[in-house]
Amino acid sequence: MKTTIKIAWRNCWRNSLRSSIVIASIALGIWSSIFLMGFSTGLVEQRIEKMVNLEIGDIQIHSTTYDVQSDILSTVQDLETTENLLSYNPNVASYSSRFKTDAFALSPHGQQGVKLLGVNPADEMKVLNLAEHLEEGTFLDSKNTYPILVGKKLAKELHLKLNSKIQLNFTDTNANQITKNFKVCGIFYVGNDAFDGFTVFAPIKTIERLTGEHLIHEIIVKTKNTDNLASIATELQSNNPNNLIENWQKRYPEIAYGVDMMDTTMYILMSIIIAALLFGIVNTLVMSILERKKELGILMAIGISTWKLRMMIVFESLVYGLVGGPLGVFLGYVTIQYFGEKGLDLSGFGEGMEAFGYDPIIYVQIDPKYYLIYTSYILLATFIGGFYPSRMATKLNPIEAIRSI
């Protein structure tokens, strides 16, 4: 066996240029696709991290009727009990209870439908990092009676600056129209048009002054450990049947879908690349066999076992994978480390990406398991790829093969 491997290894380097080409194509193919995988993972993960930390929180609580009726009466049930449960739950880091309704925002320069969120600034800041994403002003820390925090996109649409006036209209629980002028106390920028353009924050105290009631439609929760959100949510839910308690993956399946699909996408990409590489590998092996017909014929004539002959050729194929695979994976690893640290600046495409909530600087990252998977994958592929050429070799007729040039 050892001899067979040795011969296979040496056979590969009889025509070193040709073997180098195959190995280079394997290495480059793997390297570039690892980079692409790292890039897409980074893109998706960063987007989700941003959404969870700045927009939606880890777990959300609504009344069971909220999604059906979505009106101002669909408030969180058994509020006090629910809040107590959260306070004493060891997994919960912090939570914020919010008033949430659809409102109509008017300025002299335009109009826009928005989600109006009434929050307790101190609580809200413990759950979402929005306070660190202010372009101007403060997170509702204002001496004004009616301060409001708006997104940069909305500010642009309605021509709002700090201290600009903006009129909000919404309906209270008695079907009365509430119309009130607010003063902009801060402008946030998350980099997602769907959030920056349609969300405004006001202190819940201000809202209560307008509605005369303590209405909570949504509680967002930050947990201490984000690894088992689903079980934390289930546990909370079991003690709280009148409300719907969902981790963000369940509440926003379309966002979680991007993560779920990640693995599938990776395997598809790896398979396509390896399929393309196999053509080159098989081609080279077939050529090398046709070249060595005479030699193989002699080997067979002097009695090499079919199995040994086959193994020799399969090993030759494996050599390509064994050299090219790890080389490509190593290059990929180095590149991922480098751009994971330094980030890849794509501000050239910035506007389009940011419109959908992506960062202009991508910190590429990849689940380390893929280094192993990709290496095994290419080894398996080269192993299987060696079978057809090896069959071809054993099918040679020794006499005819020796006679050939």
Add this chain to the structure above:
Amino acid sequence: MKKLFLILAWRNIWRNKKRAFITISSIAASLFFVLFLRQMQFWVYDFNIKNSVAATVGYIQITDSSYVDEKIIDNTLSSNQVDVEALTKIEGVKGVYPRFLSGALVSTGIKSKYAGISGISPETDNKLLKLDIKLRKGTLINADDRAIMITENMADYYQVSVGDSLILMGQGYHGFTAAGIYPIKAILNFPVGELSSMVFMPIKEAQFMHVADNRFTHVLIDIESNNQLEEIYSEVKKVSNDSQISVRTWEEVVPGLKQGIDMDANSGLIISGILYMIVGFGIFGTIVMLHNERKFEFGVLNAIGTNRFDLLFITLTELTILTLIGIVIGNLSSLPLLYYFNQNPIKIGGDAAQAVIDQGFEPYMGTGLFLDVFTANSLAILAIATFVSLYIVIKIIRINALKSMKK
């Protein structure tokens, strides 16, 4: 003489059938995959542009120049500012649609929400918006109706149906309040995008409600094909040569969509690039082997007086034919599948659909039959093959008969 060369090149290919077969199939398989990927991407872009852009933003839109920055009713066009007839006559223009687009707080009982208002001309817009297909309940509005049409999403939210009324309240012209109570005459199916929360009413009624008679916010221009966009744009500019008027293409109006498309297209380009690189290496490998095999033969031919350029011509012809066969097979084999999905686009369902919608696209998947995608990718492979052929060009030009013949 040249005919002989061609015959030689052709026969050379088949001297090693297995190699020719593997090289051809690697080219064909990669091209097949790339074509499928790219035709799918471009179909999706084209579909989205046709469906969302044409009906909502217009391929080209004309507004008052101050409306670009400040979307309020004060910045509207008066009907004599735009020569609709002249615009219709421009070649490639399918239709010209004046619109009155605005927004209002729409409410009933304790439910109130902002919705867009679309003042349309039923006689022309019904066709552009395909309202007869979208109609779910009731009947479509006529130009003189004082009624509205809403979407299924809105009907669910407000718990209303045909015959019920909704209250609309917004900002009108020159500080007037735009308000009214309107009966629902029809319910339409617009599940996604901007149109999913839109109230449709006759343009006349929209003007009346906003106290802006004979004014409109937009003139949308629908064109035959996005390829003619630049051309028609400059024609429209000539007709509407007025500093008060702004003419913009959809790429300027919704830069996010344009850049989203560009970004998505780039991802496909990168995958194609990696595959082409691998194919390039494959062809390169074939060339190196081919040279190794025939080194001796080249030396002999050169020694007995074959011009090295003739030799080069034969070899390059051989490689070109090989590549072309791969390209032709790649193109032809992709056709049935591309044609099938072109005729039968798939509707994406479930979470995947919402994820696609989040990206700003409609949840449909099909494949295009765009000629330029076929040609561009075929040429790309040809270019790579030409590039890697440089190896043999150099080898043959520098041929030394004596050295080549030493085994």
